[in-house]
Amino acid sequence: MLDWDDLRFFLTLARHGTLSAAAKVLHVSQSTVGRRLNSLETALAVRLLNRTPDGYVLTLAGEEVRRKAEHLEAEALALERDVTGRDTRLRGLVRVTCAETLAAHILAPSFAKLHASHPDIMIELIPNPRELSLAMREADIALRMRQPEQHDLVVRRIGNIAFGIYATPDYLRDQGALDFEAGCAGHHLITQLDDTQEMTQSAWLTDLASRATVVLQTSSHEAAALAAASGGGLACLACFRGDGEPRLTRVPAPTAPPSADILLLVHRDNRDTPRIRVVLTHITDTIHELAAILQPGDGVGSDARAAG
Structure with a gap:
């Protein structure tokens, strides 16, 4: 058998x-x-x-x-x-998947509040650059920054993430001024691999700094942020992450990096399950409450952090 x-x-x-x-x-x-x-x-x-x-x-x-x-x-x-x-109970497991940095810096801190209101709901938070299948129950809810290819999903735009170019002050001093007209020759880039959700922002950076050298590629946004914070080069990071890193400063650019929509996804058969509905609402409220951090102004360095 x-x-x-x-x-x-x-x-x-x-x-x-x-x-x-x-x-x-x-x-x-x-x-x-x-x-x-x-x-x-x-x-x-x-x-x-x-x-x-x-x-x-x-x-x-x-x-x-x-x-x-x-x-x-x-x-x-x-x-x-x-x-x-048909389960009407506000209890049980809800699997949530999203990019690593969103999981660590946005969702994970927010779930303490959810647990205080709904102690019988257990969250399984799955940071993954790969798009887990909601249809196959690899996850119940997903936060993504690009439109899904899966069918039978309910997709809702709940926010937007701004990006910027970041580096350490020491790196900028040692490598010299950024000359974008000359393609930032002599500078180092930290970029995302092509199959990650931030590949649009990485492509923008490599086009803008066309004569710079890519020294690190990664599927992890968090790894890119830490590599830049250690003086490894220039990285295009989500502003909520870059502005919150005291070792980094945001660098003015001649054009703004492309932003990314935050898309909330759930399988249509699960959207009315009470415990999943509670978590969907909580995530939406969290993203709305943090809108000023996720989409900050155009300040640079410490001013940008203060605005966040």
Whole structure:
């Protein structure tokens, strides 16, 4: 008899391609993912995934099993959402996913207030640059800075994030004045990888400082902020993060960096579940209350921090 959990682990590994990525999504060890795959392949007496230098790739048999397993998964998730939607209790787990810096500096501090009002609601906060699937119940609520590709989602714009160029005063003194007309030759850039939500702002910075050298790329906004704060170079950061870092100063630029909308996402089948509705409202209120910090004025350095 097939074990549904084995199929679930197989699907996650097939979607994400590596044991480490699948283990992170499933909140288990890599060895557990490998053991579940071996269990399923043994039960079916067929190889489902081939391991390559670039990750796991489906075999022909794996493609067929994946198609049928995804059908079973869709039915199970639809049933789960239907049952969950009838739960009228203000208690239980709500999974929230967003970018790392939003999680650490905006949402995590706010959840103490939520817990005081609703002590039986438990939040699982999942900082992840990858877009977790709400349809597959990897999360219940998502905050994102670009439009989703998933269907069956309710999307609401609840705020906006301003960005700026940041560096340490020592870096600016040692590397010399920023000459944007000359492409900032001789300067160092810290940028985001192309698959992250802040890639639009990184592309703007690399175009503006076209003769500067990219010395660090990262999928973590927080890593970029800390690298800049350690004197590593120029970074385009969310103003609420850059202005709040005492080691950084905001640098005037000839044009404003592109801002980013804050989008609140929930699966349409879950939006009226009471505990999820409470968390949606709390997140919306939090973002509205912090609007002046998320979208500060055009001041530079300590003046910008005072405004925030």
